[in-house]
Amino acid sequence: MTAEVSRFTREQIEALELSPGFKHEKLEGWVPAIASEGDLRDALEKAFDYRGDVTLTLKGGERVEGYVFNRQAGATLAGSFIQFFPADQPDPRTVSYADIERVEFTGKDRAAGKQWEDWIRKYNEKKAAGEKNIALTPEALD
């Protein structure tokens, strides 16, 4: 077991009244400075966790925007890769960490900015104004 996962003891977990929840990191628009292998690995780990598109600049100069859905970090950059769906192509691509020069969090963060409390406030306001069929709707796809 890795140290980072063993954060809680069994007793602590069993006694939890409320889940601690997860803090949302604001990454939209971020362009990490990549000065070392560690910086690149960190940036790609965040890109994997990000619920929006990122733009990658590859060492050959190609820039591609897409959604990173998988990563496999190995001992070396050449032995590590990410997988992503380019925004304008149907099939996924696999790119080695060693071929990536720059990472930009260019796409909208789809997991940001929607809170239960906001919904309740909005609902109460609309209800008080006499509105009916109050709802949150998914964002349009086009």
Next chain:
Amino acid sequence: MWTVATYVLKKRFSGTKRYPLVLMLEPLFRCNLACAGCGKIQYPPHILKKALTPEQCWAAAEECGAPMVSIPGGEPLLHPQIIEIVNGFIARKKYIYLCTNALLLKKRLPEFTPSKYLTFSVHLDGMREHHDMSVCKEGGYDIAVEGIKAAVAAGFRVTTNATFFDGADAQGIRGFFDEVMDMGVEGIVLSPGYSYDKAPDQNHFMGRARSRRLFRTVLANRKKSWKFNMSPLFLEFLMGKRNYECTPWGSPAYNIFGWQRPCYLLQDGYAASWKELLETTRWEDYGVASGNPKCANCMVSCGYEPSAVIEGFGSARGFLAMVRGTFRLYPDKAALAELENPPKASSPHLEETAV
């Protein structure tokens, strides 16, 4: 039940250590609801427009060999080929649970054919007001109930599935069970909410202690009329009467990204094949025993019901406990007292909804 029992026994006798019971097949992530507690649909539009083909769906089921297929999403009724997908599974004699919010159920019902292999599992989180607030849509409950009634009347198998969050009222849940059974459904599925790290709301996922207290209050002093479409041993686990370790490979998830590591709820990467998933996932990093914070509050059926089912069909002792649990009503004076004098809700915002 017979299919699952023989499947588990075969795996046991063949010495197979890790095997799936239910394939969690997500044919698309697109949904027509925007629930605050859901962490499944927050993707860019080009991802939400993608969907598995029928062939990919069937191949995943064949590859892992699970006897049952649960089809959540996203909303599967938005998939343009959902009828073909379902009919293909029926032809392969897979038991399917099509999990739907039922907003489109009544409209699409005539396209389906009743079968013992097909069950509509309709998302209902409680009685009208509670459900509508939970799915962030006023009127959602009425539409879903209309769909349930139409499906039952047309001869389909129907169950409901409910997710409960902090602030859920035990008395209200019991009233909801009465209401649902009156609709003619086969059974109820229930679960505490999982704290998706991408869910819009991070403040109302119950911890294990609170989950156990709620489910003990709800499920003790049971009415004979209530039927649950779940392992009785899993219900005892929710009530805190027994403990299990997670069996994440028991309900593996497959979607447009591949085989999800390590489970249906947690996204820690993807494997290209079922074999790769089994062989390369660091299983020891997950589950309560690992101390992984992402597993800390989890008591969800996709991880723990397989553990209960395997125990129930895996030994004479387990089988007897399961049979006993099927008929027990769990009389419990302390639970009754808690039901009559509930603790004050720790989520004041939920009280605000009663405007």
